[in-house]
Amino acid sequence: MPKSVIKTTKKKAGSGQEKILFRAPRGMHDILPEDQPWWNKARKTIDEVADFYNFSRIDTPILEEAAIFEKGLGTTTDIVSKQMYVLRTKGGDRLVLRPEGTTGVIRAYFEHGLSRLSQPLRLYYVGSFFRYERPQAGRYRELHQVGFEMIGGEDDPIYDAQMILVSFRLAEELKIKNLIVQLNSIGCRNCRPVYRRRLQEYYRKMSSGVCKDCRARLNLNPLRLLDCKEENCEKVKSGAPTIINHLCQSCRSHFKAVLEYLDELGLPYTLNAYLVRGLDYYNRTVFEISSENNASFAFGGGGRYDYLGEIIGKRKTPLPAVGSALGMERLIEEMRSRGVNGTLRSRGRVFLVQIGSPAKIKALGLIEKFREANIKALESLGRASFKSQLRIADKEGVDLSLILGQREVFEDSIIIRDMKSGNQETVPIGKMVEEVKRRLK
Template identity: 55%
Template sequence: MVRAYIEHGLSRLGQPAKLYYVGPFFRHENPQAGRFRQFTQVGFEIIGGQNDPIYDAQVIVVFDRLLKALRILKVSLKINSIGCRVCRPFYKKQLTNYYRQHEKELCPDCARRLNTNVLRLLDCKKEQCQPLKVGAPNLLDKICTICSHHLKGVLEYLDELKIPYGLDHQLVRGLDYYSRTVFEFFVEGPGSDVGALPGGGRYDYLFESLGGRLTPAVGGAVSFERLVAVMKAQEVKLPVKNHKKVFVVYIGDLAKRKALALVESLRTGGIQAGEAFGKESLKTQLKVADKEKYPLALILGQREIYEENVILRDLRNSLQETVALDRIVEEIRKRLKEK
């Protein structure tokens, strides 16, 4: 995905680019439970634009919505920050010093990784390494102020969306191009043996290694096989999809936060909702809605937030009215039915 973004000049298009892919993937290592030699993966990426925590939250929301749409139950979200080029080297040094003191107690894989990729020791599942992980330095205590502020922003957006999560300071990525946010979804009970479901994180440094320039990017992925395995274990029956269209417009920072929650509320109600969170101008956002031929737009500003309502504009005839937020889903369904 990143190579295609660089080679085909996608940076010249509107930013950030929101991209997805679906296709076959192959693993070199030996197959394990939930880890097949060949599998089908779906991924969602937000590339370019600003290094804004709202994009990390949006990626997480996509997979949270996917699991809910598939009616997968007892889901838990784990999230962490692995820092950046400034703060992570200091932590890796402390972690290496800690494990050097216990080198003889490590499993063979961890003994090898201690010299090649020390962060992966926190990801070890071997029983003999678990007591050592408990005493390892806490990564969240070592990240810099900028990374800490970024993580705080992501968590605030998740709180706004009422998505439960747990901070896991041992959740890591072994590759150096990852930075800041990392996350994984798990299930408890039936299906838990497949391991992590959707997972991902921020990978701002990957572009440089492929000949591009430093580019903000965050994404995630999940294999169909793991989803199917969990759904079979939980005996899931799929719902019927319903496509409706409305575009959410915000005015100001406070409205931006509330707009994210509104978008997810609409999608939960079976209404396909669009947005342009990278655009600050009201005029520009409405142009995007018009260009993509959305029939309706919801406009949310500071006044609407305090009055707990939203402006509903019919983009087909430019008529608009104010509607209470608690009945907006019903009103939109009515308007789209009249089309």
């Protein structure tokens, strides 16, 4: 094997320095056991919030036909033109590792005739998405998202407000504070073309001051000019015409109503006249949720997408829909940096120490007694030494250890040790669970 592919770990692993032959693909990451408490907490909170607001879970395949994203997101978006993992199957199908969730959900909505259910249909999903982009802090090629969708029914602005509400509440439930919603309306097919022309006129005059990408966007996808983060482009943007001033009457009153509902709900928001979001399928309301301290680092966002159903379905009329998606990596990073504890303290935990082979055999059955009582019993049955088992119990941070030695097996008893005080007490095996429960309270 070539020597160049053998690298050593930068971080010192617990078991010493092992040579590494393979690494996770660039921009993709492992979620290690030590990270899982935060992921579990996030997933559990997602389920609870979704359940409260009456969203049902949907899971769609990780692979979808490439054409569906090209149609749905638009070929001029960065996602479709640069970031998709496209593959050809042996059968010749052109598939894509899904870059986002909404398109697959809408595909499933049509495929299974979900319009027969009560509308708007409220769905949510949690899963992996893939975008081939330059990995950088907080940006991954395999990313996890939670998404909410409300599909069908009317295009009532109250649904836009409810969509913002559920996303906001989720972040709040994860103990992320100082949240702020940035909001804009990007109009409809009647008023947006007028604005798009105004924007093009403005940028044509300024084209020498913008980056190469923006000069290409000018003709292909002028709204995306407002997304550019280049310093010079930001300067040019600050003088650009705003879409708010070009909305038609019905888009204007729709947006006004969204704001009224948000006021009623008491959600903090700011208007951002240049917020457009990256995808073609949005219309009217678009929003992002971030922390007040770092408004450019959004946890997620979304918007209304009434035209997507028409684009990928066979409909002749728009299918009212609004959705949002939040990045799990970003949420979890924020939780951790704010010192949010990942552990779910729903179950008591004990550690079972066994000394000698009769005790080891008996321990197996005792663990089952704890499972029945919904108490988590940890053990290290492969170890013989009393000291080393107690050390693990200490490391696990359990409140109680149960010690079973030869004498206890013989007497049909067990020792309960309080790990904080070090106090020990012998109790009969028959009363073990009851005594543990009393002490765990």
